[in-house]
Amino acid sequence: MRRQNVLGLSRDDLESYFETRGEKRFRATQLMLWLYHKLVVDFNSMTNIAAGLRQIMLDELAIELPEVLTVLESQDGTVKWLMKTQSGDTIETVLIPDGRRQTLCISSQVGCVLDCTFCATGKQGFNGNLSTGEIVGQVLQASLWMKEHRPSERLSNVVFMGMGEPLLNFDATFKAIDVLKDDLGFGLSRRRVTVSTAGVVPGIERMCGLTTVALAVSLHAPNDEIRSELVPLNRRYPIESLIDACRAYLTSQDVKATITFEYTLIENVNDTPSLALELAKLLKDFRCKVNLIPFNPFPGSTYRRPDDSRIYAFHKILMDNGIRAMRRTTRGADIDAACGQLVGRVSDRTRRAARYEDGMNSVYTPAQKIRASTVLN
Ligand code: SAH
Numbered sequence: 001m002r003r004q005n006v007l008g009l010s011r012d013d014l015e016s017y018f019e020t021r022g023e024k025r026f027r028a029t030q031l032m033l034w035l036y037h038k039l040v041v042d043f044n045s046m047t048n049i050a051a052g053l054r055q056i057m058l059d060e061l062a063i064e065l066p067e068v069l070t071v072l073e074s075q076d077g078t079v080k081w082l083m084k085t086q087s088g089d090t091i092e093t094v095l096i097p098d099g100r101r102q103t104l105c106i107s108s109q110v111g112c113v114l115d116c117t118f119c120a121t122g123k124q125g126f127n128g129n130l131s132t133g134e135i136v137g138q139v140l141q142a143s144l145w146m147k148e149h150r151p152s153e154r155l156s157n158v159v160f161m162g163m164g165e166p167l168l169n170f171d172a173t174f175k176a177i178d179v180l181k182d183d184l185g186f187g188l189s190r191r192r193v194t195v196s197t198a199g200v201v202p203g204i205e206r207m208c209g210l211t212t213v214a215l216a217v218s219l220h221a222p223n224d225e226i227r228s229e230l231v232p233l234n235r236r237y238p239i240e241s242l243i244d245a246c247r248a249y250l251t252s253q254d255v256k257a258t259i260t261f262e263y264t265l266i267e268n269v270n271d272t273p274s275l276a277l278e279l280a281k282l283l284k285d286f287r288c289k290v291n292l293i294p295f296n297p298f299p300g301s302t303y304r305r306p307d308d309s310r311i312y313a314f315h316k317i318l319m320d321n322g323i324r325a326m327r328r329t330t331r332g333a334d335i336d337a338a339c340g341q342l343v344g345r346v347s348d349r350t351r352r353a354a355r356y357e358d359g360m361n362s363v364y365t366p367a368q369k370i371r372a373s374t375v376l377n
Contacts, residue, residue, distance in 0.1 A: 003062040006031065007140065008133030010178040011185070017061075023053060031057075032184035039147055041065065041140070066091070066137045071145065078332030081141060085110060085134050089127045091163055093138040094337045095146070102146070103157040106138045108173050109164025114198050116218075116231050118264055120298035120341050121163045129169040135176035139186060155186065159194040161216070161339065166195050167203025177213060190214070196262065201237040204245040208252040215249055216260040216291070217242065221270045222278040230270070243282070250287055259288045264339070265311055266295045267304040276314045280321035289324040296330060296338040 009017065014028035030048055034040045041063045043054050066083035069090060073079050079095040089110040096103045110127035112119070139158060146153055158180055160166040166173040173195065179185040180193050196216040197203060207215065219242075221227035227234040234242075246259050261283065265271045283290065292315055295305045306314075311327060318325040330338050 001060075003060055005064040005131070005133035006035065006061050007064060007136040007179075008131055008175070010175055011182050021053075021056065027053070029184055032182070035063070035140070036143075036179070036185045036187075039140070039144055041144070064133055064137065065141055066134055068141055068145075072335040072337070074332040074335045074337060076331055076334075078335065078337050079142075079145070080332060080335050080337040081138070081145070083138060083141060085130060087128060091130065091134075091138070092337075093142060093162060094332060095142055096331050097153065098331075101156050102153050103159055104139060104142050104155055105159050105161045106135060107162035107164050108135060108160050108166040108169045112164050113168065114165055114231070114233050116198060116220075116233075118220075118230060118266060118295060118301065118303050120301070123298075123300065129172060130164070132172045132175040132179075135172060136179050136185075139180065143186075156188075157192045157194070158186070158188060159196060159216070161194070161196045165198055165200060167197045167200035167207075170203055170206060174211060177211065181213075194260070198231050198233055199237050199242045200233070201241050201245045204242075204249055208248050212253060212257075214257075214260070215246070216262055217246060218264075219261040219279075219290075220264050222275055222282045226270055226275070230266075239282070243286075246288075247286075257287070259286070260291055261288055262291045262293060264293045264295050265306050265314060267306040267310065269303065271306045271310050271314055273313060273317055276317035277321065280318050280323050283323055284321075289326065290318055291326055291328050292318075293328045293339050294330060296333065296341050298336075298341050 006014070011028055011032060014031060015025040018027040019025055027049065031046065034046045040046060043057050043061070043063070046054065049057070064086070066085055069082045069084055071079060071081050077097045081093045082090050083093060084090050087110070091107040091110055093107060094105040096105060107130065109129050111125050112121045113126045115122040139155070143155055146155065160173065177193055180188050181190060190212040191214050194214040194216050195207075196218060198218045204215070218231065219227070220230050224234060224238045227239060250257055250259060263270070263279070279290070292311065294311055295303050297303070297305060315325055315327055332338055
């Protein structure tokens with residue numbers, strides 16, 4: 001019998017697991033505290049669980065973490081992990097420190113089916129959904145690394161802005177979110193978990209009443225003509241239906257909730273003053289903020305990043321028209337960790353990696369160290 005990955009089980013699942021074995025439900029509490037608070041990933045070290053029960057757990061359950069192949073650290077403190085999934089594919093996870101905030105950007109799928117024209121992830125195709133355990137596993141791996149390398153820092157936010165479209169992997173995503181938000185899990189409050197979508201309208205509709213996480217929508221254009229060009233999914237779910245779904249989500253939340261619209265600025269494609277005005281009109285009276293992301297180039301793409309004066313001008317028009325907008329600074333560009341650059345490939349991840357050869361330490365098994373140095377050499 002294949003052992004079940006505990007990282008894929010919510011508190012409810014674990015409680016019923018122990019109950020059906022004639023054990024008290026609080027065993028689930030003990031197990032989760034070991035895993036997610038003490039970051040102990042070995043059943044034998046869970047000393048307040050009786051040896052007999054530990055043996056049953058060893059027989060039936062496993063703590064399956066995605067295997068870390070490489071860890072790269074940017075000059076600005078951003079960290080990127082390349083991790084191997086159960087299926088043998090590789091995914092990327094990024095930690096973005098910003099003042100007191102430590103935001104982890106996680107992947108929900110291997111590749112992506114949506115093929116947005118400006119995103120590198122789409123260019124590599126799609127190899128499947130991640131399981132709940134693989135989503136939670138990225139957060140646990142990152143936490144283990146932080147405990148070792150940045151012990152004074154704690155993860156404060158998780159955003160589903162890595163590879164993939166979380167709303168096309170709905171069940172696994174929201175079960176993982178249960179663990180992220182659970183006090184016995186990572187204990188992140190609802191506003192500290194953000195699901196970002198390219199505009200999967202039925203997914204947003206399904207979120208209404210089911211969850212209270214923060215919603216980010218990748219808008220990128222104020223009209224269907226340009227948006228359908230950039231985000232092909234827009235042909236199926238045009239802007240009007242997307243805005244309606246966003247309104248429905250806001251209605252389902254408390255009055256303080258807002259939606260973030262992400263807008264990747266691409267020179268001469270969607271960055272003109274008239275489009276800024278059109279965007280301001282579209283979002284007028286909507287409880288939202290706009291995140292302006294300068295386009296991050298990747299090999300093979302013909303788009304360009306606008307120069308700063310164009311970005312400032314776009315930003316100013318939005319603000320002058322009453323729209324809350326922020327310019328997002330590019331982080332981790334030297335390790336290809338910025339938005340839209342996550343591709344999970346291995347071959348050219350060598351530039352800044354050498355220092356990790358020695359840095360791979362006790363949280364990694366010898367096999368992982370060997371694999372990492374193989375990749376790095
Ligand atoms: N599929 C989800 C989450 C992943 S993308 C979504 O589309 O929202 C996370 C953000 O990075 C999105 O807003 C995406 O549009 C943006 N992005 C993708 N490629 C980019 C690039 N090359 N430069 C800047 N931002 C990019």
